[in-house]
Amino acid sequence: MSDTPHSNSKHPSLISTFILGLNLSFTQGLRLHLKPRKVLIGIAVLLLLISVQVIMLLADHRMRHSATDVYVVFNAVMVLNLCLPFLSLITALGLLGGEIEQGTLVYLLIRPCPRLAILVGRTLAAAVVTHITLVFMFLSCLCAVRLVGRGNAAVLPPLPTVGLAMHLILVGGIGAWIFTSLYSALTLFCKRPLVALLLGLGHALAWEGIVAFLPGTIGGYTFTQNLRSLFFNYPTIGPWPHRVMFRDPQLVPPVNDALVFLIGCSIVFLLLAWYRFRGREIRPAE
Amino acid sequence: MNGPCIRFAGTSKFYGDVLGVMGVNLTINPGVTGLLGPNGAGKSTLIKLASGLLCPDQGDVFIGDRSTWGNSRLGFQIGYLPDGDALPDFMTGRRFVSHLLRFHGEGVRSARQRAETVLERVDLSQAANRRIRTYSKGMRQRLKLAQALAHDPQVLILDEPLAGLDPVGRRDVMALIRQAGEKGRTVLVSSHILHEVEAMTDQVALMRHGRLIASGRIPELRSGLQKQPFRIRLHVDRSRRLAAMLMECEDVIGVHVPRATYLDLETHSPEKAIEFLTGIAARGEACIHELGVEDQGLEAVFRYTVDR
Numbered sequence: 001m002s003d004t005p006h007s008n009s010k011h012p013s014l015i016s017t018f019i020l021g022l023n024l025s026f027t028q029g030l031r032l033h034l035k036p037r038k039v040l041i042g043i044a045v046l047l048l049l050i051s052v053q054v055i056m057l058l059a060d061h062r063m064r065h066s067a068t069d070v071y072v073v074f075n076a077v078m079v080l081n082l083c084l085p086f087l088s089l090i091t092a093l094g095l096l097g098g099e100i101e102q103g104t105l106v107y108l109l110i111r112p113c114p115r116l117a118i119l120v121g122r123t124l125a126a127a128v129v130t131h132i133t134l135v136f137m138f139l140s141c142l143c144a145v146r147l148v149g150r151g152n153a154a155v156l157p158p159l160p161t162v163g164l165a166m167h168l169i170l171v172g173g174i175g176a177w178i179f180t181s182l183y184s185a186l187t188l189f190c191k192r193p194l195v196a197l198l199l200g201l202g203h204a205l206a207w208e209g210i211v212a213f214l215p216g217t218i219g220g221y222t223f224t225q226n227l228r229s230l231f232f233n234y235p236t237i238g239p240w241p242h243r244v245m246f247r248d249p250q251l252v253p254p255v256n257d258a259l260v261f262l263i264g265c266s267i268v269f270l271l272l273a274w275y276r277f278r279g280r281e282i283r284p285a286e
Numbered sequence: 287m288n289g290p291c292i293r294f295a296g297t298s299k300f301y302g303d304v305l306g307v308m309g310v311n312l313t314i315n316p317g318v319t320g321l322l323g324p325n326g327a328g329k330s331t332l333i334k335l336a337s338g339l340l341c342p343d344q345g346d347v348f349i350g351d352r353s354t355w356g357n358s359r360l361g362f363q364i365g366y367l368p369d370g371d372a373l374p375d376f377m378t379g380r381r382f383v384s385h386l387l388r389f390h391g392e393g394v395r396s397a398r399q400r401a402e403t404v405l406e407r408v409d410l411s412q413a414a415n416r417r418i419r420t421y422s423k424g425m426r427q428r429l430k431l432a433q434a435l436a437h438d439p440q441v442l443i444l445d446e447p448l449a450g451l452d453p454v455g456r457r458d459v460m461a462l463i464r465q466a467g468e469k470g471r472t473v474l475v476s477s478h479i480l481h482e483v484e485a486m487t488d489q490v491a492l493m494r495h496g497r498l499i500a501s502g503r504i505p506e507l508r509s510g511l512q513k514q515p516f517r518i519r520l521h522v523d524r525s526r527r528l529a530a531m532l533m534e535c536e537d538v539i540g541v542h543v544p545r546a547t548y549l550d551l552e553t554h555s556p557e558k559a560i561e562f563l564t565g566i567a568a569r570g571e572a573c574i575h576e577l578g579v580e581d582q583g584l585e586a587v588f589r590y591t592v593d594r
Contacts, residue, residue, distance in 0.1 A: 011362045012391035024388055028374075035376060103372030107433065110337055111389035112361030278356070282339040283301065 011112070021113025022121045028108075029095050029125025046136055084172075084227075085204035087133050088179030089197065091126040096184055097193035106282050119277045123184045123270065130176040131169075138168045167231075174262055175227045181266045182223075185273035188280065220253040223265070229258035288316040289440035289472035290363065292336050296345030299331050305496040306331035309345070312491055312498055314474050318467035320483035321476040322588060323493035329476040330369055332493070333445045336474060337366040349441055362390060365439035367430045369446050375419035379410055379429050382418060383436050390437045404436045405429075409458060423450035431459060435466075442466055442473040448482055460486050480585050492588065500587070507587045514586070515539055515552040518559060521576035525549040528572045535562045 012020065096119075099105040108118050183200050190196035212222035219225045253261065292314040299306035307328040314336075321329050334340040335347045338354035347354045354360060374382060384394075384401035392400060405414045408428040413421065421429065427450045434442060447463065448456050463486050467473050477483050483490065484504065491501040500507050508516075522528050525548060529541045532551055537559050540552035553559040556579050566572050580586070 011359070014359070016391065017358070017389070020391065021389060024385065028385060032374070032376065103368070103370050104374050106339065106366075106368050106372070107374075107386060108389070109339060110361055110364060110366045111386065112358055113389055114358050279341070281341060282334060 014114070017113040018117045021108075021111065021117030022124075024113075025108060025118045025121025026125045026128075029122045030128065032099075033091060033094065033125065033129045042133060042136070083137055084130070084134060084175045085179050085200075085208055085223075087130045088126070088176060089183045089200040089204060091129045092123070092180050092183035092187055093193050093197055093200070095122045095126045097187040097190075097196055100187075100280075101193055103282075109280075109282060115278050115280075116274050119184070119274055120270070123180055123273070126184065127173070127176045127180040130180055131173050134172040134176060135168060138172065171227060171230050174230065175223070178223055178227075178262050178266045178269075181269040181273065185269045185276070188273050188276040220257075221261075223262065226253060226258035226261050229253050229255050230262075288470035290350035291315055291348075292441065292443075292472060292474060293348040294332070294335070294345070295348065297332075297335060297342045297347055298344035299328075299335060299340060300343050306340075307335070307493075307496045307498075310498045312501055314472055314491075315489075316467075316470050316472045317489060318463055318473040318475060318487035320487050320490040321474060321493065322478075322480065322483060322490055324478075326495075327493040328496040329493055330445055331496075333369075333443055333474065333476055337364055337443045339366075362437070363440045365434035365437065365442045367434040367442075367444040367447050369449075371423070371426060371450075373418045373421075373426055373429065376417065378415050378417055379405060379421070379425075379432075380414040382429065383433050386433050387436050392437075400436055401432075404432045407435065407462065408432045409455075424452055424455050427451055428455065428459070431462070435462070440471060442471055444473065444475045446476055446478070448477060448479065456482065480588055484585075490587075504587055515554050516556045517580045518551050518553065518556060518563075519576075519578050519580055520549045520551070520563070520574055521547060522549055523547065523573040523575075528566070528574075531566060531571065532562075535559065537562065 011017075096105075099122075105118075109115065182203075183196070186200055186203075187193065187196045190199065208222055208224045212219045212224040294310040294312045297310045298308050305328075310332065321332065323329050331340065335342055336349070336354060338347075338357060338360060341355045349360055349363060352360055377385070380398070380401050383404060384392075384397040387397040387400055388394070402411065402414070405411050408431050410425060410428050410432060413425060418426065418429065427447070431444070431447055434444065442463075444463070447459055451459060460482060463473055463475060467487065475483065475486065488504045489502070490504060490507070492499050492507075520528070525543045525546060529543055529549055532538045532541050532549075535558075537555045538551050538553050542550040542552075544550060551559060560577070560579075563574060563577065567574050
């Protein structure tokens with residue numbers, strides 16, 4: 001009888017298992033979310049968004065405002081303020097909270113890869129799913145503006161198409177990552193997904209929805225205003241005539257500060273999530 | 287090669303004010319060991335501590351010489367079958383097993399091949415390409431066993447592996463578990479069903495109210511229960527006459543005659559009592575049609591230790 005552990009020489013190294021675990025956790029997370037039923041729901045939501053925008057634009061035409069104003073208002077306010085946090089919250093809850101609640105995460109936790117790899121893989125997958133949805137939302141906005149503007153270039157922001165696409169992908173990606181890492185940490189700190197959902201909704205509505213627009217400097221600490229800073233000031237974009245309407249210096253921090261703030265916060269959230277996840281126990285069913 | 291031992295060293299686990307397990311000192315050696323106890327005895331807690339899914343509040347749990355909590359590398363050595371019915375329903379059985387195998391460093395092709403092999407072993411190859419949501423409870427249980435066996439682990443930790451299986455499935459799974467034990471793997475199996483555990487192994491650990499109350503081989507445990515004599519039931523022609531003769535045997539501590547042709551005797555030493563009876567039968571002093579030693583299996587051990 002041998003009481004010594006078996007030789008690990010044939011097993012992959014810790015770094016290999018980390019990369020492998022990250023990759024597999026990420027791909028399984030994507031598969032978990034990109035299911036036909038969810039894609040159909042997503043398309044339905046997009047159609048609804050397009051309809052709302054068309055109605056808004058038509059109403060705005062009657063009020064003799066520029067369609068571009070409405071486009072900017074809609075994208076900045078609706079997508080960045082509301083859609084992005086909610087989307088991130090739902091995907092983060094589904095990927096981590098849902099799996100912990102159902103008990104399917106146990107099959108990954110007993111595998112020989114560090115828990116950090118599983119956590120980062122799943123958070124990345126949630127961020128990517130959020131980001132893909134977000135890009136589709138922006139595209140739907142563009143389609144709506146095109147549709148109502150009847151091909152008139154004046155209703156689109158004065159940006160080259162490639163620049164605009166890059167802009168949307170970058171800002172959307174950063175936004176998706178920051179909100180997903182926040183809500184992943186929140187999910188792990190709450191015992192039940194419902195509590196995490198309520199807290200997340202509270203954060204999205206109260207902090208990002210109301211505090212972000214309060215006068216004073218406090219709005220500069222919201223993700224919304226920091227993302228807006230990137231949205232309207234990103235160097236590759238060039239001038240944007242209407243961005244001035246969001247350039248209240250009290251609210252919008254400088255672009256470099258915004259980047260540091262967002263990246264710093266995402267690292268803090270990820271470390272908090274890791275701290276919680278590495279000590280996470282899978283308890284027997286009551 | 288023999289698997290490493292699982293060692294609980296003064297292990298305690300609490301869920302707030304609720305006791306999970308308390309001061310468990312136990313070594314699980316290579317071979318199959320049954321973990322038995324009523325609901326709430328702490329079996330699942332002990333299993334989860336062994337697989338590194340729970341952190342002990344006191345003491346520690348080791349596989350070989352490594353602590354199980356926070357040691358992801360032990361995943362190479364452990365195969366774990368969880369309780370409950372949770373599985374990723376959107377995947378196919380083959381994809382589920384091969385995906386998990388890839389965490390162990392298997393390439394895509396070799397993971398697929400190993401998945402095929404293990405699914406065949408658990409008789410799931412016909413349904414391997416179906417989505418898990420279409421599986422019956424028994425098939426789900428066999429799939430859980432497949433993922434635990436797939437990477438050929440040295441230590442198998444199985445929480446209620448026979449739950450939800452039909453009789454044929456139970457027989458096959460019991461055979462697989464016995465085989466793993468015979469190959470020198472360290473197998474810890476929890477179950478409620480005593481005769482099935484007895485069919486797999488005679489090595490058991492008994493738990494009650496979060497405490498380990500007995501562990502070892504069933505015959506040794508039974509003979510250690512001195513306060514509980516063995517009962518031998520005899521089918522004879524004339525029970526009263528035989529009863530009178532048995533009272534002369536010093537190893538017989540009690541005789542009971544339930545019916546004219548049946549007789550129960552109580553003894554601490556069934557071997558000596560049977561020897562005495564054989565002598566009587568050989569001399570033609572009594573005609574014994576049937577003789578059976580009761581109270582000597584796992585059920586008796588369980589009744590006298592856990593269920594008292």
